Amino acid sequence: MKIMINGKSYQASPSETVLQVALRNGIYIPHLCYHQRTGPAAKCRACVVQVEGMNGLQTSCNLSVRDNMKVITDSPAVKAAQKMVVDLALSTGKHDCLACEQNGDCELQDAAYYLGIEHPSYQVEIPDYPLDDSSEFIYVERDKCISCGRCVVGCNQNVVNEVINFAYRGFETKIVFDQDLPMGTSSCVQCGECVQLCPVGALIDKRARGKGRPWNLEKIETVCPYCGVGCKLELHVDTLKNEIIRIKGVEDSPTNEGMLCVKGRYGFDFVHSPERLTKPMIKENGQLREAEWDEAINLVASRFNEIIEKHGSDSVAGLASAKVTNEENFVFQKFMRREVGTNNVDHCARL
Amino acid sequence: MKFYRNVVLIGIDDDSLQSGAREIETLLKREIARHNLSDEINVVEAGALGFFGTGVTLMIHPGQITYINVTKEDIPEIVEEHLLKGRTVSRLIMDSVYSRGYDFNYKHRIVLENSGLINPDLIDEYLGTGGYEALEKALLNMSREEIIEEVKKSGLRGRGGAGFPTGLKWSFTAPLDAKQKYFVINADEGEPGTFKDRLIMEGDPHKLLEGLIISSYAVGASKGYIYIRGEYKLCIERLQRAIDQAREYGILGKKIFGSDFDFDVEIKVGAGAYVCGEETALIESMEGKRGQPRSKPPFPGVVGAWQKPTVVNNVETIANIPGIISQGADWFRGFGTSDCPGTKAYTIMGDVSTPGLCEVDMGTSLRTIIDNYGGGMKNNRKFKAALVGGAAGVFLSDKLLDVKMDYNNLHEYSAVLGSGAILVMNDDVDILEMLWSVIRFFRHESCGKCGPCANGNEILYKLINNLRKGEGKKTDLDQMLQISEAMFNTSFCALGQSLLLPVKSAVTNFKEDFLKRIN
Numbered sequence: 001m002k003i004m005i006n007g008k009s010y011q012a013s014p015s016e017t018v019l020q021v022a023l024r025n026g027i028y029i030p031h032l033c034y035h036q037r038t039g040p041a042a043k044c045r046a047c048v049v050q051v052e053g054m055n056g057l058q059t060s061c062n063l064s065v066r067d068n069m070k071v072i073t074d075s076p077a078v079k080a081a082q083k084m085v086v087d088l089a090l091s092t093g094k095h096d097c098l099a100c101e102q103n104g105d106c107e108l109q110d111a112a113y114y115l116g117i118e119h120p121s122y123q124v125e126i127p128d129y130p131l132d133d134s135s136e137f138i139y140v141e142r143d144k145c146i147s148c149g150r151c152v153v154g155c156n157q158n159v160v161n162e163v164i165n166f167a168y169r170g171f172e173t174k175i176v177f178d179q180d181l182p183m184g185t186s187s188c189v190q191c192g193e194c195v196q197l198c199p200v201g202a203l204i205d206k207r208a209r210g211k212g213r214p215w216n217l218e219k220i221e222t223v224c225p226y227c228g229v230g231c232k233l234e235l236h237v238d239t240l241k242n243e244i245i246r247i248k249g250v251e252d253s254p255t256n257e258g259m260l261c262v263k264g265r266y267g268f269d270f271v272h273s274p275e276r277l278t279k280p281m282i283k284e285n286g287q288l289r290e291a292e293w294d295e296a297i298n299l300v301a302s303r304f305n306e307i308i309e310k311h312g313s314d315s316v317a318g319l320a321s322a323k324v325t326n327e328e329n330f331v332f333q334k335f336m337r338r339e340v341g342t343n344n345v346d347h348c349a350r351l
Numbered sequence: 352m353k354f355y356r357n358v359v360l361i362g363i364d365d366d367s368l369q370s371g372a373r374e375i376e377t378l379l380k381r382e383i384a385r386h387n388l389s390d391e392i393n394v395v396e397a398g399a400l401g402f403f404g405t406g407v408t409l410m411i412h413p414g415q416i417t418y419i420n421v422t423k424e425d426i427p428e429i430v431e432e433h434l435l436k437g438r439t440v441s442r443l444i445m446d447s448v449y450s451r452g453y454d455f456n457y458k459h460r461i462v463l464e465n466s467g468l469i470n471p472d473l474i475d476e477y478l479g480t481g482g483y484e485a486l487e488k489a490l491l492n493m494s495r496e497e498i499i500e501e502v503k504k505s506g507l508r509g510r511g512g513a514g515f516p517t518g519l520k521w522s523f524t525a526p527l528d529a530k531q532k533y534f535v536i537n538a539d540e541g542e543p544g545t546f547k548d549r550l551i552m553e554g555d556p557h558k559l560l561e562g563l564i565i566s567s568y569a570v571g572a573s574k575g576y577i578y579i580r581g582e583y584k585l586c587i588e589r590l591q592r593a594i595d596q597a598r599e600y601g602i603l604g605k606k607i608f609g610s611d612f613d614f615d616v617e618i619k620v621g622a623g624a625y626v627c628g629e630e631t632a633l634i635e636s637m638e639g640k641r642g643q644p645r646s647k648p649p650f651p652g653v654v655g656a657w658q659k660p661t662v663v664n665n666v667e668t669i670a671n672i673p674g675i676i677s678q679g680a681d682w683f684r685g686f687g688t689s690d691c692p693g694t695k696a697y698t699i700m701g702d703v704s705t706p707g708l709c710e711v712d713m714g715t716s717l718r719t720i721i722d723n724y725g726g727g728m729k730n731n732r733k734f735k736a737a738l739v740g741g742a743a744g745v746f747l748s749d750k751l752l753d754v755k756m757d758y759n760n761l762h763e764y765s766a767v768l769g770s771g772a773i774l775v776m777n778d779d780v781d782i783l784e785m786l787w788s789v790i791r792f793f794r795h796e797s798c799g800k801c802g803p804c805a806n807g808n809e810i811l812y813k814l815i816n817n818l819r820k821g822e823g824k825k826t827d828l829d830q831m832l833q834i835s836e837a838m839f840n841t842s843f844c845a846l847g848q849s850l851l852l853p854v855k856s857a858v859t860n861f862k863e864d865f866l867k868r869i870n
């Protein structure tokens with residue numbers, strides 16, 4: 001089917017919403033609570049549009065497309081409504097972008113930028129939410145929270161840890177962990193799903209604070225080194241220091257759809273550990289000494305060959321790591337079977 | 352049936368209980384017994400007699416003599432003078448307290464026709480007024496379609512605020528082929544200044560119950576819920592008693608009146624959030640979830656409580672059903688206006704002589720209601736404004752005193768009938784202060800689900816507080832209008848959309864009250 005957005009025709013499929021069709025075609029409609037993995041919530045109300053034949057404004061995030069639907073996303077009336085919604089959100093939080101970790105990667109900023117909001121028009125006193133610094137990896141700054149509910153859906157429905165929910169009412173509504181416990185003493189397992197989904201700087205990676213702006217960090221995709229699930233990671237790397245600053249899950253990876261566990265997301269400090277082996281070591285007379293790769297590989301190959309010649313192929317076995325990728329494990333078993341000539345091959349299958 | 356020389360009705364409702372109605376009732380019976388009059392005089396508990404703020408009220412028949420603000424000390428005198436000697440105690444008579452008297456308007460009552468006349472705790476008294484005959488007719492002589500057709504023809508519109516045609520609403524749910532459907536009575540009555548539903552339930556619980564059973568039969572619901580606010584203790588008590596009695600009489604349960612219709616009712620008690628009066632939030636709350644509205648569509652009539660088709664109607668709406676079924680749509684159309692047939696129950700509060708409740712034809716003007724049912728302006732002060740429709744209503748000026756009030760007519764003047772709450776203000780009242788309390792109410796009741804309502808209310812509250820303190824600017828008024836306009840256009844549910852009416856009407860109709868605070 002086809003729908004018209006701002007006078008131009010676009011292909012759409014019946015399962016899509018107006019917002020999805022618009023975004024897919026590069027038409028930005030401000031939206032703060034919609035995320036492809038948490039679905040339409042129609043909570044933030046920034047995505048309102050006008051639809052021919054319908055009374056008033058409609059939220060585009062939960063509006064299913066109909067054939068020949070005519071949608072306007074940028075008339076003065078629509079933009080005025082969107083602008084007020086975003087302005088109200090900005091006016092009622094502590095949005096000091098200069099000091100905010102999310103600066104440059106913030107969906108509230110994006111919306112304000114699109115709508116031409118220079119600064120919040122109104123000033124109100126914000127409830128004095130103390131910073132929640134209790135969790136090891138996550139920093140909670142409630143006065144930047146816009147109550148979009150993505151973290152709530154993420155924690156309850158995506159990773160099903162059922163820790164976060166909303167409590168209290170109206171302007172006093174806030175996210176709480178369990179029965180309003182500090183995050184660090186709650187049942188949170190620090191998977192970071194909530195951080196990944198938060199559109200603003202309300203939930204952020206604690207250890208990344210002050211370590212670099214989003215636009216200065218290089219994004220490198222890789223596969224998590226921990227377990228056989230093979231979640232896709234996006235490393236945010238300070239290339240000058242050669243340091244990983246934070247890790248995010250890759251949203252469109254079919255393996256993990258953006259989700260990670262606490263190890264994959266936060267357990268990367270080993271990468272920079274001074275105790276980490278960076279060169280092969282050879283033991284001679286009970287002492288380890290550094291060696292070059294060629295020397296080490298030659299030594300291992302010649303010793304294996306000796307053993308196989310003397311005792312047969314089945315006298316050796318290969319144990320692979322479950323931390324490496326499927327492809328690497330495939331190559332390894334092929335090597336053991338074809339080159340070495342044994343079926344003695346296994347992997348650790350645990351972390 | 353035993354005949355009595357006099358019948359003394361004592362209004363038992365939440366208000367009179369606070370003034371010691373029970374104690375006075377005991378004392379009254381004791382005094383009557385002391386004079387050996389127990390065989391001649393019957394003391395009957397009734398629902399509210401129609402007034403508010405009149406303490407304990409007694410109505411003595413014959414003669415419909417009404418005593419108000421009765422205290423323990425007055426009882427011996429009333430018994431001796433009136434009941435023994437036949438001389439009225441004029442200092443307590445309502446008419447002598449309120450110069451203009453009070454029009455009970457019993458001939459034009461539908462939902463409150465029995466209120467104050469029968470004992471709501473006795474099903475036999477309701478049966479004595481022809482109660483449950485409509486149910487019998489509906490179950491035994493009418494098809495579901497015929498009932499819905501009759502309700503459509505009657506032109507009945509929802510009394511919960513929005514005025515949606517009731518028959519039409521039912522016709523979306525009735526044809527659905529679902530194993531389970533529900534019918535929910537919305538008795539949350541959270542609109543400030545509104546207590547009509549309470550008085551209907553306190554005064555005549557069986558009428559609501561009868562209406563509920565007929566309505567449920569019509570849409571094919573086998574289970575009914577009455578969602579009622581927790582503060583309404585007496586209503587809950589009386590409704591539960593009515594349900595128990597109806598079960599005992601076979602009016603609830605399996606194969607009612609020998610038909611093949613099974614039906615039962617459960618009371619669900621709310622925890623007192625205004626937003627839980629909104630039908631989808633009500634359903635969430637009934638399911639035990641956080642009381643926040645759901646997206647519509649799907650409408651509850653299709654996907655409602657526990658995902659089953661669920662019709663939600665207001666108490667007053669459903670209390671009209673027995674009358675429509677037993678006496679027909681044409682009879683119903685004999686009341687009110689052609690667009691909005693029937694009557695409307697209003698609660699009249701504020702600066703009138705006799706604040707209270709009345710039921711009058713749709714289309715009755717504000718002036719008539721104030722004069723005939725509110726006893727006129729208190730102390731003959733000048734009328735300045737009326738907030739019609741509750742907090743989500745409109746500040747009307749005296750220009751609209753003679754407008755015929757019904758859903759359509761008021762709409763033409765950008766006003767709403769809403770729940771039927773009328774708050775009358777004299778020329779002493781500062782509209783800015785009134786608007787402040789309206790905004791404070793909405794700020795408190797915003798559920799926080801959506802941004803514009805949670806944030807907008809906060810900012811409006813801040814702006815009006817500045818105006819109150821004399822620190823406001825003229826641009827603040829424009830900002831208040833812009834914000835409430837955007838809230839109207841973008842809020843998730845009608846709660847956040849509602850502020851536009853009071854803000855706009857206050858700021859436009861009573862601008863001077865705002866300007867005088869701005870330097």
Ligand SMILES: Cc1cc2nc3c(=O)[nH]c(=O)nc-3n(C[C@H](O)[C@H](O)[C@H](O)COP(=O)(O)O)c2cc1C
Binds near residue numbers: 511512668
């Ligand atoms: C914030 C809000 C509060 C409401 N409160 C009530 C209420 O207390 N009682 C009621 O009957 N309807 C209330 N309504 C209207 C209901 O959503 C619903 O429209 C009504 O119960 C339908 O019944 P009716 O068709 O018989 O009027 C409220 C609506 C909103 C938006």
Ligand code: SF4
Binds near residue numbers: 097098102106107108
């Ligand atoms: S959350 Fe976004 S808008 Fe708020 S301070 Fe951070 S960057 Fe700025």
Ligand code: SF4
Binds near residue numbers: 154155159161188
């Ligand atoms: S880190 Fe994971 S478990 Fe903890 S609150 Fe966030 S989503 Fe829930």
Ligand code: SF4
Binds near residue numbers: 194197199
């Ligand atoms: S913490 Fe972030 S994701 Fe959670 S509700 Fe607030 S803004 Fe949304």
Ligand code: SF4
Binds near residue numbers: 643644846
């Ligand atoms: S408009 Fe107000 S009450 Fe309604 S959903 Fe939004 S926050 Fe809740």
